[in-house]
Structure formats: C-alpha cells, structure tokens
Amino acid sequence: MNRLIRRAHRLTRVAARAVWALLDRRHPILAQVVPMRRCNLACAYCNEYDTTSLPVPLPEMLARLDKLADLGTSMITVSGGEPLMHPELDAMVAHMRRRGMVSSVITNGYYLSPERIRRLNAARLDYLQISIDNVQPDAVSMKSLRLLEPKLRWLAELAEFSVNVNSVVGGGISVPEDALAVARRARELGFTSSVGIIHDGRGQLRAFDERQMAVYRTLRGMGSRGDTRVNRIFQDNLAHGRPNQWRCRAGARYLYVDEAGRVHYCSQQRGTPGIPLAEYTAEDLRREYDTPKECAPFCTVNCVQRVALFDNWRSPQKTAPPRARTEAVPAAVPDASRATDRALAN
Ligand code: SF4
Numbered sequence: 001m002n003r004l005i006r007r008a009h010r011l012t013r014v015a016a017r018a019v020w021a022l023l024d025r026r027h028p029i030l031a032q033v034v035p036m037r038r039c040n041l042a043c044a045y046c047n048e049y050d051t052t053s054l055p056v057p058l059p060e061m062l063a064r065l066d067k068l069a070d071l072g073t074s075m076i077t078v079s080g081g082e083p084l085m086h087p088e089l090d091a092m093v094a095h096m097r098r099r100g101m102v103s104s105v106i107t108n109g110y111y112l113s114p115e116r117i118r119r120l121n122a123a124r125l126d127y128l129q130i131s132i133d134n135v136q137p138d139a140v141s142m143k144s145l146r147l148l149e150p151k152l153r154w155l156a157e158l159a160e161f162s163v164n165v166n167s168v169v170g171g172g173i174s175v176p177e178d179a180l181a182v183a184r185r186a187r188e189l190g191f192t193s194s195v196g197i198i199h200d201g202r203g204q205l206r207a208f209d210e211r212q213m214a215v216y217r218t219l220r221g222m223g224s225r226g227d228t229r230v231n232r233i234f235q236d237n238l239a240h241g242r243p244n245q246w247r248c249r250a251g252a253r254y255l256y257v258d259e260a261g262r263v264h265y266c267s268q269q270r271g272t273p274g275i276p277l278a279e280y281t282a283e284d285l286r287r288e289y290d291t292p293k294e295c296a297p298f299c300t301v302n303c304v305q306r307v308a309l310f311d312n313w314r315s316p317q318k319t320a321p322p323r324a325r326t327e328a329v330p331a332a333v334p335d336a337s338r339a340t341d342r343a344l345a346n
C-alpha cells in the first residue's frame with residue numbers, strides 16, 4: 001500500500017513538473033550532480049571515475065542543491081563515480097525532497113543492502129537506476145546480472161521508489177544478447193528497463209553492427225516500459241547510424257555539475273561552459289538555451305535528448321557557442337568505444 005501511495009504521489013509531482021516545463025522555458029528541468037568521482041569498479045569503457053578522490057563534504061553538496069533549487073530545477077540525478085560510496089547520500093536525497101525537487105540516483109548497485117534501501121526509502125528517494133552490462137562478469141565490466149541478482153531481489157522486496165534497470169548494446173560489451181536477459185529479468189521483478197546506445201568519448205554515435213541491431217529490434221519488440229518509449233525516434237535513428245535533428249539545451253534545461261561544483265554541458269562535453277554553479281545566473285541559462293551545439297546530430301546522451309523534447313518545437317537556436325572557460329576534460333582511455341551508465345541511460 002505504501003508503494004502505491006508513493007507511486008501516485010510521485011507521478012502527480014512529475015506531471016506537475018512536466019506541465020511547468022512546457023509553460024516556462026527559463027528553468028532547468030534536470031541537473032546531474034557528482035558528489036564523488038571515485039568508483040569501486042573500473043569498467044573498461046568508462047571515462048567518468050577515479051580511484052582516489054574523497055566525497056564532497058555534505059554542506060557543500062547541500063549548498064549546490066540549494067542553488068539548483070533557487071534556479072528552479074525540477075529534478076536532480078545523483079551520479080558519480082559511484083554515488084553510494086558517499087556516506088551522506090541519504091541526506092542529499094532528503095534535502096532535494098525538502099526543496100521540492102524530484103530525486104534520482106544512478107548506481108552500479110554494489111553498495112545496495114536491505115539497510116541502505118530502507119535509508120533511501122526514509123529519505124524519500126523517487127527513482128533509482130541500476131546499470132547492468134552483462135550476464136557474467138568479464139574484463140570489460142563487473143556490472144553483471146549474476147553478481148547483482150541479490151541486490152535486485154532486495155530492491156523488488158523493499159524499495160518504495162521506482163527502479164529502472166539499464167543495459168547497454170555496443171562498445172566493449174562482448175555478448176550483445178545479454179541486454180535481452182537483463183531486460184527480461186528486470187521486467188520479471190516489476191522494474192522498468194531501458195537500453196543505452198553506445199557512444200564514443202565525446203558522446204557521439206557508434207553505429208550498431210548486425211548482431212547488435214538484432215538485439216535492439218528484439219528489445220523494441222518486447223514493448224518498452226522505460227524511457228525508450230518516450231525517446232524512440234531518437235533511439236531508432238542512432239541505432240541505424242542516422243543523425244537526429246534536435247536542439248540540445250544543455251547548460252540551460254540540463255546542467256551537469258561536477259565534483260568541483262562547475263557547470264558543464266554534459267558528462268561527455270566537460271569544459272564548456274565550465275562556470276562555477278555558485279556564479280551561474282539566469283543570463284547563463286538564457287545564453288545556453290539559445291546556443292546550438294555542434295555535437296547534437298550524432299549525440300547519444302539520452303537524458304539531454306529527453307529533456308530537449310520539451311523545447312524542440314520552439315525557439316530556434318542562434319547564438320554562437322561561447323569559448324570554454326576551463327580545459328575540456330579528455331577521455332580517460334584511448335579506446336573510442338566507451339559509454340557510461342549515466343551518459344547512456346539516465
Ligand atoms: S561505468 Fe559506472 S560503475 Fe563503471 S567505472 Fe564508470 S562510474 Fe564506475
């Protein structure tokens with residue numbers, strides 16, 4: 001019963017936020033924050049983690065969340081690194097809810113336990129996404145169904161928040177068909193599922209081969225219960241290697257706030273605009289809303305594309321892109337076939 005009440009309440013809040021996003025184009029719809037760059041895993045394709053950094057202190061994170069709330073942000077996704085390595089993640093989630101924002105966490109799942117799930121319930125988390133890359137762990141990824149199965153069962157039994165399981169097709173994932181097994185298991189347990197399409201180190205497209213395309217078609221045929229339903233035309237174009245016509249509103253409707261508190265377009269275009277969140281203004285939001293991004297046609301950053309659906313129908317972009325204020329962040333590994341759980345799926 002508790003779950004049903006929470007679900008109804010969550011859907012009502014999200015619907016109200018969606019209406020507000022349609023009516024007002026001057027506030028961020030989604031912000032992704034990084035409270036910890038460190039990760040307990042080392043996926044071969046990932047350029048978004050380190051092995052040594054410390055958690056951002058809680059007061060600093062709360063100040064960033066307050067600033068995002070003051071800018072009118074509707075929803076926050078906490079990512080990393082691995083956000084569950086931050087000892088005070090629950091306090092951040094509770095603060096988002098106190099400030100009226102929809103709360104979401106993306107995790108590799110390793111630190112989930114019955115006690116941690118209950119703490120996230122108590123903090124009133126809205127959404128959790130767990131990323132699973134394969135059925136058996138291998139040298140590319142340890143985010144495997146076999147290792148994470150107990151965590152999925154605990155989530156099915158205890159979580160009062162909504163759970164989405166994301167799998168990926170492409171890149172270094174050796175068995176594309178594993179994405180089907182992951183999606184089927186997610187649905188058996190009552191979760192939504194989504195599939196990420198591979199990109200290179202700057203968020204750009206890598207077309208599917210025949211085997212990957214067959215998996216993608218099967219996933220589509222299963223009938224999406226996740227975000228692919230909303231973003232299907234984009235996903236189809238990317239799977240076929242075709243460009244998308246859209247207006248990326250990163251820096252305005254979507255903000256990526258790194259562990260140092262700087263705002264970037266997205267996880268794959270770090271360095272621009274590179275402005276500290278504390279100094280980010282309504283003028284910055286306006287400028288970036290109107291700024292076209294050259295990387296848009298072959299972009300695979302799904303969350304930013306979903307956010308753009310609110311505005312694609314209005315306000316053509318004309319402003320010339322500004323110069324980056326900080327150094328662009330280079331890809332961490334030389335292989336171009338990489339994707340991350342966050343960039344692909346959230
Ligand atoms: S993809 Fe996620 S789990 Fe894997 S190394 Fe990167 S941050 Fe960690």
Ligand code: SF4
Nearest residue numbers: 203248266295296299
């Ligand atoms: S189009 Fe937007 S979301 Fe995609 S890579 Fe470029 S800046 Fe990032």
